[in-house]
Amino acid sequence: MQVQQFVLGMFETNCYIVTGQETGKCVLVDPADDAKTLINYMEEKKLEPEAVLLTHGHYDHFLAVPGLQERRPDLPVYCHPLDCPKELEEHDMGMVFPTVTAFANVRALEEGQELKLAGIKFQVIHTPGHTPGSVTFLAENSMFTGDTLFCGSIGRTDFAGGSMKQMRSSLRRLAFMPGDWLVYPGHEELTKLEIERKTNPYLGNI
Numbered sequence: 271m272q273v274q275q276f277v278l279g280m281f282e283t284n285c286y287i288v289t290g291q292e293t294g295k296c297v298l299v300d301p302a303d304d305a306k307t308l309i310n311y312m313e314e315k316k317l318e319p320e321a322v323l324l325t326h327g328h329y330d331h332f333l334a335v336p337g338l339q340e341r342r343p344d345l346p347v348y349c350h351p352l353d354c355p356k357e358l359e360e361h362d363m364g365m366v367f368p369t370v371t372a373f374a375n376v377r378a379l380e381e382g383q384e385l386k387l388a389g390i391k392f393q394v395i396h397t398p399g400h401t402p403g404s405v406t407f408l409a410e411n412s413m414f415t416g417d418t419l420f421c422g423s424i425g426r427t428d429f430a431g432g433s434m435k436q437m438r439s440s441l442r443r444l445a446f447m448p449g450d451w452l453v454y455p456g457h458e459e460l461t462k463l464e465i466e467r468k469t470n471p472y473l474g475n476i
Contacts, residue, residue: 305337325416399437
């Protein structure tokens with residue numbers, strides 16, 4: 271498995287294009303703003319996306335989806351139902367943004383689900399706290415933690431739907447997973463789970 275990282279959008283969100291054993295196929299995890307950059311990379315590498323995987327439903331993690339679906343209308347977008355509101359748009363900072371519900375071909379994620387995409391098996395772990403529907407994707411020796419676990423920190427819990435109690439439970443679950451893992455977070459630098467166990471103050475207090 272190979273992971274290409276992009277830092278995109280006004281919030282410097284990490285987006286990942288993941289390729290596996292299936293030649294010419296890839297998966298996009300949290301495609302943040304700037305579909306053109308992602309499409310140009312996939313065209314250069316002769317890759318076709320099989321799916322978009324969303325770690326949660328905050329707009330800074332999926333603003334490239336409309337551009338990606340304009341290119342490929344049937345592209346599935348996976349998100350936990352708790353992060354798919356009834357509304358089609360939300361207002362923030364004087365601007366209007368789509369919600370996940372506004373996209374075509376949205377498919378539900380659930381705890382323990384396994385997805386085989388681009389020759390890679392992704393396992394879904396429900397890790398609420400940052401949002402009610404936050405998930406972590408496990409693939410081989412890697413975890414895509416979204417805004418649950420960062421390098422040396424964690425995601426905020428003071429947004430609507432956030433819960434520090436749930437966050438502590440989710441962090442405890444990740445911290446006690448056996449073995450070491452490469453951690454691909456939603457923001458900031460990449461890290462390893464063993465490093466976070468030893469140095470992250472939020473994992474030391476659970």
